[in-house]
Amino acid sequence: MLELHNVSVDIVGVPVLRDVHLVVPPGGRVALIGRNGAGKTTTLRTLMGLLPARAGRVTLDGREATALPPHRRAALGIGYAPEERRLFGSFTVRENMLLPAQVLKLPAAEVTRRLDAVFTLLPELKDLAARRAAGLSGGQGKMVALGRALMVGTRAVLLDEPFQGLAPALALRYADTLSRLHQALPAVAILITESNPELLRPLVERSFVIERGEIAPA
Numbered sequence: 636m637l638e639l640h641n642v643s644v645d646i647v648g649v650p651v652l653r654d655v656h657l658v659v660p661p662g663g664r665v666a667l668i669g670r671n672g673a674g675k676t677t678t679l680r681t682l683m684g685l686l687p688a689r690a691g692r693v694t695l696d697g698r699e700a701t702a703l704p705p706h707r708r709a710a711l712g713i714g715y716a717p718e719e720r721r722l723f724g725s726f727t728v729r730e731n732m733l734l735p736a737q738v739l740k741l742p743a744a745e746v747t748r749r750l751d752a753v754f755t756l757l758p759e760l761k762d763l764a765a766r767r768a769a770g771l772s773g774g775q776g777k778m779v780a781l782g783r784a785l786m787v788g789t790r791a792v793l794l795d796e797p798f799q800g801l802a803p804a805l806a807l808r809y810a811d812t813l814s815r816l817h818q819a820l821p822a823v824a825i826l827i828t829e830s831n832p833e834l835l836r837p838l839v840e841r842s843f844v845i846e847r848g849e850i851a852p853a
């Protein structure tokens with residue numbers, strides 16, 4: 636269970652999240668819906684430990700995580716796919732996917748096991764494994780970012796607007812991938828941000844709406 640308890644976050648002195656309460660149950664599929672600038676990315680970055688909370692607490696399975704740096708949260712099984720993907724262009728797809736697992740210094744056998752599991756789930760990544768990330772299309776880049784998040788996200792993956800900018804056919808394929816992901820790894824929670832609530836309705840069990848940094852159940 637990943638939880639924000641009454642979290643407030645300021646960026647350069649401006650309140651961006653206000654008293655946010657958000658719950659992502661184990662294996663749950665949760666949407667965070669909001670317009671541009673509503674605070675979706677800030678919420679995910681706060682969950683990941685990339686932004687400090689001015690007030691409130693972050694917990695993982697009831698354990699205090701508010702002060703944990705991002706790599707410690709990743710080590711606890713939280714994967715993050717940022718909206719802008721942040722792939723290293725000169726690295727291959729495989730190298731990009733391996734990076735977070737290497738940062739966590741996971742044993743080589745475990746890294747290989749996880750990579751194989753992600754390739755089984757997302758076979759198109761296996762075909763792209765040797766390609767440089769710089770040459771990927773936007774849709775391919777999103778799949779790589781998902782695969783990379785799954786390399787550490789054994790409990791939860793946070794996906795920031797993965798449908799943004801995808802052509803309709805690719806968006807359908809991505810949605811299908813998320814459904815397969817849930818079937819194959821039912822224990823892994825998925826938190827997805829999006830501006831269009833209709834797009835995620837078939838994929839999630841629960842939605843939260845965020846407006847000007849405040850969350851209410853949809």
Ligand SMILES: Nc1ncnc2c1ncn2[C@@H]1O[C@H](COP(=O)(O)OP(=O)(O)OP(=O)(O)O)[C@@H](O)[C@H]1O
Binds near residue numbers: 651670671675
């Ligand atoms: N580094 C920053 N400096 C100043 N303001 C910021 C910064 N980062 C975010 N903000 C502001 O915080 C608010 C929330 O931003 P956030 O990126 O979380 O929104 P979002 O819902 O993810 O929308 P988008 O899809 O446009 O990124 C916005 O008003 C944004 O302008």
